[in-house]
Amino acid sequence: MNLRFIHAGLILCSAALAVLVGLWSLGVAGLGTGSASLPAGIASFAVAIGLVVYDSWFLRKTRTLR
Amino acid sequence: MDIPYTVEVRRDTGLNNGKIGIWLFLASEVMLFGALFASYILIRTGSPSWPRGDTVLDYRLATFNTIVLIASSVTMVMAWASLMRRRFGTFRIYMAATVLLGGVFLVVKYFEYSHHLHLGEYPSHSNFFAIYYTLTGLHMLHVLGGMVVNAYFWGPGAKLWNTNPVWFTNRVEHSGLFWHFVDLVWIFLFPTLYLL
Numbered sequence: 001m002n003l004r005f006i007h008a009g010l011i012l013c014s015a016a017l018a019v020l021v022g023l024w025s026l027g028v029a030g031l032g033t034g035s036a037s038l039p040a041g042i043a044s045f046a047v048a049i050g051l052v053v054y055d056s057w058f059l060r061k062t063r064t065l066r
Numbered sequence: 067m068d069i070p071y072t073v074e075v076r077r078d079t080g081l082n083n084g085k086i087g088i089w090l091f092l093a094s095e096v097m098l099f100g101a102l103f104a105s106y107i108l109i110r111t112g113s114p115s116w117p118r119g120d121t122v123l124d125y126r127l128a129t130f131n132t133i134v135l136i137a138s139s140v141t142m143v144m145a146w147a148s149l150m151r152r153r154f155g156t157f158r159i160y161m162a163a164t165v166l167l168g169g170v171f172l173v174v175k176y177f178e179y180s181h182h183l184h185l186g187e188y189p190s191h192s193n194f195f196a197i198y199y200t201l202t203g204l205h206m207l208h209v210l211g212g213m214v215v216n217a218y219f220w221g222p223g224a225k226l227w228n229t230n231p232v233w234f235t236n237r238v239e240h241s242g243l244f245w246h247f248v249d250l251v252w253i254f255l256f257p258t259l260y261l262l
Contacts, residue, residue: 003242007143010246010253014136017253021129024261028120051136058143065150 004062011055018048073232088240092247095208099251102204106197106258117194118262122187124178125260131174132256138167139249142216142242149235154227157238161220164245168213175206198259205255208248215241 022044029038071083079086110116119125145160182195189199219238226234 003143003146003239003246006243006246007139010139010249011136013250013253014132017132017257020257021261024257062147065147 002065004059004065008055008059011051011058015048015051015055018044018051022048073230073236082236084236084240088243092243095247099204102197102201103254103258106201109193109197113193117192119258119260122194123198123260124181127174127178128256128260131171132252134167134171134174135249135252138164138171139246141167142245146235146238146242149227149231149238152231154224158220158224161216161238165213165217165220168209168216171209172206172213175202201255201259205248205251208251212241212245212248216245 022041025041025044026038029041069083073082075082076086141160141163145157145164148154148156148160187195189196219234219241223237224234226237
C-alpha cells in the first residue's frame with residue numbers, strides 16, 4: 001500500500017467528514033440552538049463534492065506512480 | 067557495509083524494510099490513540115452530564131485547522147509525487163508548504179489553548195477538558211514530530227537525493243504515511259471533541 005492510495009483514502013474520509021459537518025450545521029441551524037447556519041451547511045456539502053472530484057482527478061493524474 | 071533492503075523489496079514481505087517499519091510504528095500508534103478514544107467513550111457514557119463540544123470549544127478555529135491539515139496532506143503527497151517524477155525543485159516547494167501548514171496548525175492551537183487557560187479551563191477543570199487536553203496535546207506532539215522530520219528532509223536530509231534518489235524518495239513516502247496518519251487522527255478528533 002503506497003502513499004497514493006493512503007492519500008486517496010484520507011481525502012474520502014475528509015469528504016465524509018464534510019458531509020457530517022454539513023448535517024451537523026443543518027441540524028443546529030434547524031434547532032436554532034447554535035451559531036451554525038444554513039449557508040455553512042450548504043458550503044460543507046459543496047466541499048464534500050469538491051473533495052470527491054479532487055480524489056478522482058488525483059487518482060487519474062498519478063496512475064503511473066506505483 | 068550497506069544496510070540491506072532500503073531500496074529493493076524483500077522477497078518474503080514484498081516490501082522494503084523502511085515501509086515495514088513505518089507500518090509497524092503506525093500500528094502501535096493506532097493502539098495508542100484507540101485506547102485514548104475508548105477511554106473517552108467510557109468516561110463520557112459514564113458521566114451524568116457532558117457538555118456539547120461546540121458550546122465550550124471554538125469549532126470555527128478547529129474547522130480552519132481541519133482545512134489546513136487536509137491541505138498539508140495534499141502538499142505532502144505532491145512532494146512525494148515530485149520526487150517520483152525526478153523534480154527535486156518542485157519537491158522542495160511542496161515540502162516547505164507542508165512544514166509551513168503544520169506550523170499554521172500549531173499557531174492556531176496555541177491561541178486556542180491560551181484562550182481556555184486564560185478562562186481558567188485547565189485539565190483539572192472537568193473530565194471534558196482533561197480528555198480534550200490529553201487528546202489534542204498528544205496529537206499536537208505528533209504534528210510537531212512530523213514537522214521536524216519533514217523539515218529535515220527539506221534541509222540537511224535532502225543530501226541523500228544526490229547519492230541515492232530512490233532511497234530518499236522512499237524515506238519521504240514513509241514520512242508522508244506518518245503525516246497522513248496524523249491527519250486521519252484529527253479527522254476523528256474534530257467531530258468527536260468539537261461538534262458532538
